[in-house]
Amino acid sequence: MDRRTFLAVSAALAAAGCGRRSTSPTTPPGTLTTTGHELGHRLRDGGLPASGETLRRKVVIVGAGMSGLSSAWRLQRAGFSDFELLEMESSAGGNARWGQNAVSAFPLGAHYIPLPTPEARAAKHLLADIGVLVGDPDAKAPKYEERALVQAPHERLYRNGQWVDTLNPTEGISKEDRDDWQRFESRVKQFQAARGKDGRRAFAIPLAHSSRDPEFTNLDRITMAAWLQAEGFASEAVHWLVNYATRDDYGCDYRNVSAWAGLHYFACRDAAFSSEPDHDNVLTWPAGNGHVVQQLLARGRFAIRPRALVHRVLPRAKDVALQVYLADEARSITIVADEVIWAAPFAFAARALAGGTSDVQDLAAALRARDYAPWITANLTLSELPYAHHGAPIAWDNVIYDSASLGYVVATHQGVATLPGPTVLTWYFPLAAITPAEGRRKLLNLKREAWAEAALMDIEKPHPEIRSITREVDVFANGHAMVVPRPGLIWGPEQARVQAWNSQRGTRLHFAHADASGLSLFEEANDRGVAAAEAVLTRLGAKVDTLRHRRG
């Protein structure tokens, strides 16, 4: 009877939610936040006012996301504070922005940092400066603040009506599938240990430290799905995990992602398949990576100009001229800076570089050659935790097997209170099944209620009671959340062109941002931001002892 009731209820809800009627009178209230696409589209469509006033600055950082903030942190750490950050959105943080309500802080995007590898040296120094890493950041096994490490239980997967305490969907699979799974695990282990002819790790993070051996970089020419097929992997479990991984880290289906990027997810950290529980730990906070942003802002007190859109970039011999639209004042100004760090999505720079020399045109074309995956995150404020029925207890990361979403994380999981109270669940939904352009159209056209219903119907599968305990659903729609690591981007000519620009003598325009790597990851954003800041410091005549990883 129970199951019949459940089926009847599910059918009724499917009928109510799936039709053209995407809203229901029972949809809980909430807000819709979008990235400033009206501002971005003004850049695309032109027609911004010409500038009146001209300001001079020593250094300008365009973009106050993780990359721009890492540049700012690095400059300040070297004792240099004469810089200004320009941010298109109304607040800093980029993908690491966060929200806050009476119940908890919660992430709007990036929500964890895996324990940094030895190559992510700058990241470790940054984490040490904000009190997350305790003691020597260059220690072989650095210590992390216990409260920042994800608390147990870490994760669980809802599959076949049951929660299990691992994301591996291997319970009850056939012998052939299990063999396939084990073969995939051992393939990953090989890649983790592999080094190219140049002696570098095949897959390192930050990826600049990876081997350039074609044996590995050639993997960038095919898709992850094609690689699985070429290697003869047929099991649903392997395909699910790989596609989950690419959707999780890149917001893209594994049929659209380069095999190098797909394997990088599994192979760049030794512990991806480690059985040692202490190794696959990650750092996380109620606000997600917003905690890192909060700490950097509180300690750095950087000069940030919000809602400032750079719509024209003119690199010159002695300086760089920026035309900046100040949305709050509805006017443009010109900022002439000795050095500019571009720490915003590269496609925006391509538009701002329109015109100019053929060299600049060539650069703009290289910058333009990338697309961005759109995302939805929905934050559900609940009066209490969902019931812990059907298997493993509620974890930090809760993944639903048969779902286009990535499941949800629990914002209050890192708390220490003994009695469970109200909480916030962050539901992640990359629009990976359609093209980024189609996804952005959906983002523009669909109302908050439609996304809220999608989240509720998805979470309803494991938690039939979810509607009765949901008080609010706040939706965040990000049209350009993550760069798509399509085949050929990471090790192709466009990235090489940008690197060449960065390393040419005399350049005053430095490209930071995770786009320089082609993977939208904290370590990449940080490393690129620090690299650009160190290049600026060198140009300004400072003696720089790098914080980045040195080979050797």
Add this chain to the structure above:
Amino acid sequence: MSTPADQLPPAAEPSHSSGLSDSTAAGRAADDAPLESGGVLTRALLFSVFIIAACGLVYELIAAAASTYLLGDSVTQFSLVIGVYLASMGIGSYLSQYVTDKVVTRFVDIELLIAVVGGFSAAIMFFTFAYAGPGFRVVLYLLVVLVGIFVGLEIPLVMRILKERLGFKDLVAQVLSFDYIGALGVSIAFPLFLAPRLGLIRTAFLFGIMNAAIALWAVWLFRDRLKNAFTMAVKCVLVLVALTAGFIWSDELTRMSEDQLYSDQIIHAESSRAQRIVITRWRDDLRLHLNGNLQFSSMDEYRYHEALVHPVLATLSGARKVLVLGGGDGLAVREILKYPQVESVTLVDLDPAMTKLFSTAAQLRKLNADSLNSPKVKVENADAFVWLEQSREFFDFVVIDFPDPSNHSLGKLYTTAFYSLLKRRMAEGAMAVIQSTSPLYARKSFWCIVATLEESGFNPTPYHALVPSFGEWGFVAITKKDGPREYSPPAAYTVPTRFMDAALHPALFTFPKDMERVPTVVNRLNNQALVQYFEGEWRRGGS
């Protein structure tokens, strides 16, 4: 209809027979006959489907909820009860083909059987658990199977009664939709209203009454065509009276069964936001149960609390400020207040219901020597972890008396993160003591706590004492690693004790072979290793 229905020949079977009835069976008696047309009867029967479905689901939910309540382990109990129940319904549906005659009479009989078995099911379950103990599971599943079979029978029978009145498509559609709606209504009402407001025993009686009322109603609707309508009506009324009596006196029944459950007289029972608090008494023995787990017995609690407090506090002649985390019963505070040097005791307990109870009830105040009302004692109702994080005070002696680490929330209170906060609140030369479960029954758990304390910068001194109602129990005394003092047991106890004595020390601080240290990992927020050890050891111990 002029011809008495009981003498009519069977109606022609629809060609698209559902298979729910056997059209070829000979000698079917006449209450299978086609029914008069007209919507009232159809609607009445469909309404009864709604009620029947609600009743059917409620008995299943009651069985699952009662077994969870009494046996714990909700996942297992719920899935077993639901599985057995669905299978029994299948058996019932299968058996319905053998009901070949007098369908209405059989339907009324089955309704009455469900009314009796279902209506009394919760009461029977609680009483067998209280009195028969191990026989409980047998009775539970017997009830589930019986109700399941009867419920499985009733829907096919209703469909057969209705089948002449509705086309097959309508029949299936309408019966099933009323069935589902009834089930839905109850599945919503059960957790929101029925279980919390009425309780399981009374809910069962209520739905039994509804089943019996449907039976009586069916007799009324078909009175013209039933030979023995009067006898059947009397049966229905008798069942109704019995169930109504049960409904009225269910409070008494609940109390009687709970009394038996705790075997002793319950002198106090309440559900706070945090837990279920039950106090029982048998002659001189007062016992506190939290969520069904024994916390102390007044016959031997002095052993536990003296062992918890004195071996450390007797060595701290300068201990003026004392902190107690947990221990809302005030029994540890009673021991602490025996020391004249103690100027203040801060007691932090999560549950205001506990500290209120132990500072107001006369018998409990007598037991804890009215410690919670002492002018030296300050009671704070707060989450210990959060409180410790916010506190800026320093203490000379800290007593940590938390419940055992049986879940992730409690496990946090035994982590390096918690102990490093504790260390910050300990004054120069301060000591603390931690109740650390049983080194005999939960050996890895005990030594895991010791290892965690070492990792957190303490020098631990583990010891143990026998508390008959608990068994062999473990404690850990700690000093700060970088502090000025090492722990050594007191030469003598100057305050009055009934159990602690310096002569006990060799046994107290020696761990025999079966409790010797075992290697363990350190308990941290990010591994919650202790909860896993404890769960494993508790399971092996078989509760």
